[in-house]
Amino acid sequence: MSSDPTSVDPKSPDPKPVDPKVAAAIAAAEAAGPQGASSVRVDSWIWSVRLVKTRSMGATACRGGHVRVNGERVKPAHGVRVGDEVRLRHEGRERVVVVTRLIRKRVGPPVATQCYIDNSPPPPPREAVAPAGVRDRGAGRPTKRDRREMERLRGVTGPGSVSGPGPVPGKGFGNAPGKPRP
Structure with missing residues (x-):
């Protein structure tokens, strides 16, 4: 050569x-x-x-x-x-x-x-969408509004969330059985 x-x-x-x-x-x-x-x-x-x-x-x-x-x-x-x-x-x-x-x-x-x-086919294109629920470093603790927005983007629904069914009457969120309220 x-x-x-x-x-x-x-x-x-x-x-x-x-x-x-x-x-x-x-x-x-x-x-x-x-x-x-x-x-x-x-x-x-x-x-x-x-x-x-x-x-x-x-x-x-x-x-x-x-x-x-x-x-x-x-x-x-x-x-x-x-x-x-x-x-x-x-x-x-x-x-x-x-x-x-x-x-x-x-x-x-x-x-x-x-x-x-x-002779490989080209790799699939990467997602151009930013990952859901990622916060800037140093932005501090998320507010309640931020947390709900992150849950909505992730598709997570839980007790008390706007899109979720909410608490079931007689189940949870109250006092434990046998304990009086203060």
Whole structure:
């Protein structure tokens, strides 16, 4: 590789510019990868390319049926090869990636993205609405009006709330049985 940051990786199926530092890290990860083997454990691979936080989370996802390789549910020890399509359902989102490099060692995010082609659907948009009932820090204790507004936003109804049924006659809010009023 040349030291030009716009150089292209010849091994990659879709030529992208590669930074020299990233190229060096990719070479180190491939050197630490499978020696002469044409496959890597799926749980190890999805961990090493940072699709899951820990290898045990990858293994758990495989056991739970959340990982598919080429459309089939797989066990954690299943081998992935270059060109395989890996589908992972994780944290409410489905990731669809095509394997371009086999690595076993966990690498940094810029290197990890060079090891797969991401065909995932875009993530769902975040809610633009402010969370209900959140107050500014240092605003002090909420007033009764503020508290009722927070309860209304949360959908909480309780005794004495405007939208709730209120106290039931003969139940609660009075003196405990057997105790006289002062």
